[in-house]
Amino acid sequence: MRQVLLLNATYEPLTTLPLRRAVVLVLRDKAEIVHQDVSGAVLHSAAMTVEIPSVIRLRRYVRIPFRTRVPLTRTALMRRDNFRCVYCGRRAETIDHVHPRSRGGKHVWENCVASCRTCNHRKADRLLEELGWTLPITPGVPRGAHWRLIGIVPDGDPQWAPYVTEPAA
Incomplete structure (x- = not known):
């Protein structure tokens, strides 16, 4: 399904939405289209035509609580390790705890890595040493x-780049 980048009223990226939800927000006048899809495609109804958006912006500001630490999820961990096994470099399918949980290891970013099934099975509950x-x-x-x-991939839709990349410090 086609995804659309949602910006806050201050042009801060919030999340991605399915195309259908984005069009509903635009039609209800809760959001405006900031960037149209490069293909120039449009949606037609009996009474109107709407350009397919790539990026939309909310008309009213929505306060989002700031998270100081990125939550540890399977998807985020795989993305951090580029979907590659840290032990052998092949395609990663599982998560491995460097210091096994059975030996007191924690489920935190500093102890988790992406791993292929072979390396994960070979390592089992042993230490690297x-x-x-x-x-x-x-x-x-x-x-x-x-x-x-939430939901924004750093190398997602190239049309999102001006809105998602961090400004140079």
């Missing part, structure tokens, strides 16, 4: 505003 393995990267909490936004 017991296997003689090393991590090529140090797992950590992702940084940047786009990680706090």
